[in-house]
Amino acid sequence: MKGYFLPCAALLSFCLNIATTQAAELTLELGDQGQTWSTAELLALPQTRDITIASDVSYKRKMHYKAVPLAVLLKSVKPGEHIQAIAADGFAAELPAAPLLSTQGARAWLAIEEPSRPWPILGNKGYSAGPFYLVWENPEASNIGSEQWPYQVAKFRLLPSVAERFPNLLPANDASEDVRLGLAQYQKNCMACHRLNKAGDSQFGPDLNLPHNPTEYFKPGFLSRYIRDPQSMRHWPQGKMPGFGEASISNTELNQLLAYLSHMASRKIE
16 A cells, blocks of 8 residues: 555645745735735736746756746836845845846746645755746747746835846946946846845845955955855855856856956955
């Protein structure tokens, strides 16, 4: 009879995943407009479609989803504005609104996990990417990075830009062009998990300037190798930092990011 039973841990994970999906709600905080959508309400939208994501960032393979264009949910948002996507674990992706609203090139979709068809578990995490997951068709058309695919999304918020909210992230007025471009790379690739100078909304990873900046304790060359493949430099089974290959951040962009981090080491707040 044992062939008919799941191991206790797997069964518990499966049941918790279904329960979470059934109880799921997505919150939108778009200025004066606040709204909550249930899984059932999102699935019932006339714009909801069956889509195929050829190379899913989280599952590392082709995936099929029920999904609604994110632009449908953000119809009151303007292209020049700024959106933050907050996940259940504290991951906070900072996203310019324009790509989220675009119907050309890369296209953003909110994938919706159906209670009757739960998605696969993510690696050894014990949970799926649901109940809500921001996925992209043709991401390469708009240089969409891996950190712009937040999963287990709980909330979308309309906020002022990162520069307006967090002046502690700004480089000196006379900073080089590489440093300024590096701030954009930091916002795109690092800020979803980390703070810097105590600036940021993420509750996921450590501060990258306090008490020490990684450029202060990594030997030259090792920090870039660590960003490319963290587990190859410091193996830790519980490590959560993903690797950033050249498809996510080019060598030029990586050098810009390192220039920004090095610059900010001399701009620690008190």
